[in-house]
Amino acid sequence: MRSHVLKAASAALCFSVLFGCGNNGTATTGAPANSTNPTGTTASGAPSTAPSAESSEKVELTFYYPIAVGGPLTTTIENMAKEFTKENPNVTVKPVYTGSYADTAVKTQAGVQSKSPPDVAVLQSTELFSLLDMNAILPLDDYIAKEGSSYLSDFYPAFMANSQTGGKTWSIPFQRSTxxxxxxxxxxxxxxxxxxxxxxxxxxxxxxxxxxxxxxxxxxxxxxxxxxxxxxxxxxxxxxxxxxxxxxxxxxxxxxxxxxxxxxxxxxxxxxxxxxxxxxxxxxxxxxxxxxxxxxxxxxxxxxxxxxxxxxxxxxxxxxxxxxxxxxPTGGGNFYIFKDIDKKKQDAAWKFVKFMTETERAAQWSMDTGYVAVKKSAYETERMKKYAADFPQTLVARDQLQYAAAELxxxxxxxxxxxxxxxxxxxxxxxxxxxxxxxxxxxxxxxxxxxxxx
The missing domain is CATH 3.40.190.10 (Periplasmic binding protein-like II)
Incomplete structure (x- = not known):
């Protein structure tokens, strides 16, 4: 895939011209994601858990994220990162708002070229081949294998179409749309x-x-x-x-x-x-x-x-x-983990990706933004069932996935x-x-x- 010099040369141009959208519009936020309500769940919708046991080594992750929609979603993202650190005190996530998808792509490209990429980033799912041409991202199959056979099958196939190639999975759907x-x-x-x-x-x-x-x-x-x-x-x-x-x-x-x-x-x-x-x-x-x-x-x-x-x-x-x-076509952004970083950071980044796409959290993210919840199980949660009963429009994009195909x-x-x-x-x-x-x-x-x- 990366055997030709011309491929690598042209890959360097891939991000800076255009990065697309797929999941744009305007969104509002829910309650602060690091608060806990009387039902025992965090405001993001995930069950609240006690912090994991500390080990001797701290890890700090740099997380690039775009806002392809309007509204105060920076606050939502930052609170979700704080919630993750609260549950995983040895891992501090530093969210870096990097602008639009195009802006985020340019900054990520610059980081990859200077050997200082982010540890984890949300980038448009359509940049899969460009990222591969840059030899920038880590295949996730070894991590996925440890999660069991049901892990990937819970994601909608239409969203996985821009996440996989060559028999490998390179990214995990996050904010996705039709x-x-x-x-x-x-x-x-x-x-x-x-x-x-x-x-x-x-x-x-x-x-x-x-x-x-x-x-x-x-x-x-x-x-x-x-x-x-x-x-x-x-x-x-x-x-x-x-x-x-x-x-x-x-x-x-x-x-x-x-x-x-x-x-x-x-x-x-x-x-x-x-x-x-x-x-x-x-x-x-x-x-x-x-x-x-x-x-x-x-x-x-x-x-x-x-x-x-x-x-x-x-x-x-x-x-x-x-x-x-x-x-x-589908649209939107996926989580990518980068290759040129320490293994401990890669492991921590995978834990963060799992956290951000967990079933209850995916349901709440969909309700707060309008994006399609990327997991089938999110639509079986009580909060999503109640929301959809009151606002059935939220199910249309999900149902249309049966006719959806990969974005360009x-x-x-x-x-x-x-x-x-x-x-x-x-x-x-x-x-x-x-x-x-x-x-x-x-x-x-x-x-x-x-x-x-x-």
């Missing part, structure tokens, strides 16, 4: 649409959007900036196949199905006039939805708690409409993503046709990936 369709139920009623019957197909969505569009309000918004590749992936999956091979060495951008999907997306704004023209900002879309400026939106489920907290109207959440089938992930991933993003944006700003843009994207991506196919 893209869903949000819709304003009151606006549906006002337009004569059944608020309990959202659109199920592309054509239904186009028809609904026409009925919902009026002066000062769009029928639909789909974000473009930064995440055009992710949104295009929805249309690709719903109309045929994914955009890349499982080994991350080839992409399939220029196909008739993808041209059709991009044409449909572009027609919604240019022809049907139900969506803004140009490059709609990622962060603008949820704000527009909350403020009543759009009746429907494509966005990450990581935005669910933000909408729930701030929308002053009844809203629905549903699967993305289908063409040939339903489909959504290749070698030299940053450059490949940027190539596709630029071409999608060119179409939606009216400077390229879908056919020409995807042809160019294919040619440029093939050149970038050529060293990995020799």
């Amino acid at each position: 893209i869903v369709l949000y819709y304003n139920k009151q606006m549906f009623k006002d337009a004569g649409l059944d608020p309990e019957k959202p659109p199920k197909t592309w054509e239904e969505m186009r028809d609904y959007a026409k009925k919902l569009t009026k002066e000062g309000r769009w029928g639909l918004e789909i974000p473009v900036t930064g995440y055009g590749y992710w949104m295009l992936q929805t249309f690709a999956l719903q109309n045929g196949k994914n955009l890349m091979t499982e080994d991350g060495k080839k992409v399939m951008f220029n196909t008739p199905e993808n041209v059709e999907g991009l044409q449909f997306w572009n027609d919604l704004s240019q022809k049907d006039k139900v969506m803004p023209t140009g490059a709609t900002e990622w962060g603008t879309v949820p704000s527009d939805f909350i403020q009543g400026k759009t009746a429907m939106m494509y966005h990450t489920t990581g935005n669910l708690t933000n909408v729930k907290t701030n929308a002053k109207f009844d809203f629905g959440v549903t699967y993305l409409p289908q063409q040939k089938s339903y489909g959504s 992930s290749t070698h030299n991933n940053g450059r490949v993503m940027k190539i596709l993003n630029d071409q999608v944006q060119a179409v939606l700003t009216g400077t390229e046709t879908p056919a020409d843009s995807l042809k160019k994207a294919q040619q440029d991506a093939d050149k970038v990936l050529e060293p990995y196919n020799k």
Whole structure:
């Protein structure tokens, strides 16, 4: 995998161009994660336990984490780290907020190149091949083997798709998502649409959007900036196949199905006039939805708690409409443990990763943020059952996982993503046709990936 010099050279570029999203939106926090409530559980949801017995040696971990959503999640993360140290007094975790996913990737890359990487980090799951090309991360299979056969099977397979390659597991899912369709139920009623019957197909969505569009309000918004590749992936999956091979060495951008999907997306704004023209900002879309400026939106489920907290109207959440089938790429960040650190730190980092993704904690994290709880068992907890009974929208992204596929992930991933993003944006700003843009994207991506196919 790393036998060619060209591979290593191009890997050095992988982080700094673009790092993507997958799990963006805005979230709120729950109670401080290091407090204990009368039920005997910590506020993060995990059973409170007595501190583990001290050994003679202390370990300090540097933990890089991004905030890909708005809201005071830094406090939540820091309190979870404090709670971990309270239970494991020999391990001190130093959380370092490193900005967006892109910022975190650049800082991590710099650390790897200077032989001073973080000990553990949350990075986008799609950077798997780029991290491997840098020889930066530790395979986790030896740790996983000690946990028993049921450990990995509790994670949703769709989330593991960006975590494994070559028969090994390289990262553990943490803040993960799918893209869903949000819709304003009151606006549906006002337009004569059944608020309990959202659109199920592309054509239904186009028809609904026409009925919902009026002066000062769009029928639909789909974000473009930064995440055009992710949104295009929805249309690709719903109309045929994914955009890349499982080994991350080839992409399939220029196909008739993808041209059709991009044409449909572009027609919604240019022809049907139900969506803004140009490059709609990622962060603008949820704000527009909350403020009543759009009746429907494509966005990450990581935005669910933000909408729930701030929308002053009844809203629905549903699967993305289908063409040939339903489909959504997964998104979000995973935990990685780094190679060029002391073995004691690697062991402590694994303990921290397990702690952060423990069943009750995963359930509470999902409730606090809107991300999908990464473990099946999280949905069997009493707290999640009660929450879902009161707020069934929280289950939509989880249920859509049966139709989900890996997010775009290749070698030299940053450059490949940027190539596709630029071409999608060119179409939606009216400077390229879908056919020409995807042809160019294919040619440029093939050149970038050529060293990995020799």
